[in-house]
Amino acid sequence: MKIAIISVSNKGQELAFRLKNKLNEDSTILKTDLYHKNVKNHFPILFYEYDAIIAIMASGILIRAIAPLIESKITDPAVLNVDDNGNFVISTLSGHLGGANNLTNKIANLIGAIPVVTTSTDVNKKLGIDVLANDLYLSIENTHEILFFNKSILEGKQINFTINPNKNFNYLFNYLKNITLELHLSVFYSDDINTDEIHVTLDNHKIILKEKRIVVGIGCRRGKECLKIYEALKNSINEINIDKSRINLLSSAEIKSDEQGILELSDKLNIPINFVELNKLKLFESNDIQKSEFVYSKFGIYGVCEPSALITAGFDSKLIYKKTSYDGVTIAIAISK
Structure with a gap:
């Protein structure tokens, strides 16, 4: 921010x-x-x-x-x-x-x-549909329906969530379990729903919540073990209050493509990793990234975790967690538009 x-x-x-x-x-x-x-x-x-x-x-x-x-x-x-x-x-x-x-x-x-x-939902201890979307980094289609759903939630009506059974939605269930605000809902499953979507319905009204792509960029010293990288990742996602199942991709520079700790972490979490080519990193420009002269002197690029996360998240993406160091590991988190 x-x-x-x-x-x-x-x-x-x-x-x-x-x-x-x-x-x-x-x-x-x-x-x-x-x-x-x-x-x-x-x-x-x-x-x-x-x-x-x-x-x-x-x-x-x-x-x-x-x-x-x-x-x-x-x-x-x-x-x-x-x-x-x-x-x-x-x-x-x-x-x-x-x-x-x-x-x-x-x-x-x-x-x-x-x-x-x-705001009415907060004052009355209710979970607004736009609050849920914001907390879980979901975009909202049919934004004109927000008022209807929040009014229904205030009135204590039950709303329906439909999700794809083939997708891990632990982040959603953990969020709903831990949130202190009130929301009455039923959850349904359908193979017809895209895996990155949550369909919210009530009385012929509908909102589609769609995952923005969350990418965790990783940099580390050579030979850093998987456990240390995992601890750094956990610390970072805890700060922005997201579950690891909400992460869509990991990312790093291609110079780290043989780094066993990062490869093991991708396998352990079952989250794919994208290694960004050096040429793309060299050409990448952003006023938001922190530039390291040390990294530039060794590899000709100004950083690893921030630019690789932004490139992988896609055009017009932005950082939601700036480069932070954890004992030889650097973590940054980017989100798609």
Whole structure:
């Protein structure tokens, strides 16, 4: 997630600096940029360049600034409102699909504030269909049906999930078992459903949830054993709260194609691995990857785990977990659009 923090007062700017320092330590935050004053000029840029905006200012200033920019809950960034004293963090826009509600709780925890979330499903302890999709990295077809399903969930109606019996959906069942929010559902199986889809139905209404491709990029020192690589992978997916059955592919550079630890891990998890050619890695450009001069001096590429994950995830993919080191193993996670 790319975050912009914008403040208008000196006190708010001090809070922004403190918050940026804390967010820099979070592997799920790719970058945090600070902006100060000039709200009217900054917001049209921030709205399209960042996944989330944290506005440390009065709510009236914020609302007037974003009102002309709001388009859709599907595309609008997450917007949070924080007071100068850091007493409250308010989820203001794109609470579910944009991730504002989850980010609100995270930011509030970091600065010791009270989180304020007002979406109906959350307030009533119900699991919204868009919350489930966001948490499990699923895209939603028929987004106009979200309102119908969430209203039905609020009314306590039972909805139906249909999945393919030939696919491992442990990530879905584990999520539903552990979630504290309420959802009444029945699960059906059909060979006619694509293996990467979940069909949600009720009273002739339908939503199709489709897996975005999640790719774990791996780099490691020569001869690193499978167990150590597996521990690093577990630590990383635990930080973004996904089950290993949700991973679609592993990825690394072709220079690692004979690395036994990585090959054993792919076999152990029953997850295919893609080794990206050096030429593709050399040509790959992204402002989001961390460049290593050491790796470049040895192999002529600036990194392994981040670029290989992004290339394997496909065009317009993005990192959801930046390169993080675990005792000789580096992990990055990318997701398709």
